[in-house]
Amino acid sequence: MYQNQRLSTLLTYAGALPFWALALGQFAGLDPAWASSAFIAYGTGISCFMAGTIWSQVQIKQASPGAFLLLSNGAALAAIAALLLHHAMPLVALILHSAVFITLFFADQRIHRDGDQPHWYLALRRNVTVLVVIAYGVVILAM
Secondary structure (H helix, E strand, O other), X not given: OOOOHHHHHHHHHHHHHHHHHHHHHOOOOOOHHHHHHHHHHHHHHHHHHHHHHHHHHXXXXXXXXXXXXXXXXXXXXXXXXXXXHOOOOHHHHHHHHHHHHHHHHHHHHHHHHOOOOOHHXXXXXXXXXXXHHHHHHHHHHHO
């Protein structure tokens, strides 16, 4: 599982680029409604993907994965709920998405503490989580 550090790192940082392109695009003349919708849709996809990584990690490595499986399902459902709430309550949706990303990072941190991830992966997850959550803050400021 974690065999290609270089490619994983490259793809992970590349995955943060659309967050920043859409966040900063709101200040550079992108249609705010379109950019905000694209941002929350992309965030939903990425957060569900990250929830799936938690699911797979605990299925493979954890002796009793119950709480992690519930957390990964709850995170995916919260991300989808935020997408559905976005047009009616955009601030709530953006805060909910940020909370999902932070929660998923803490789940990865716990998995790491149990010795199931290499050191570089947790550092990568921390860095990208910070980048993504700050991008959410930029979108909130643009509202």
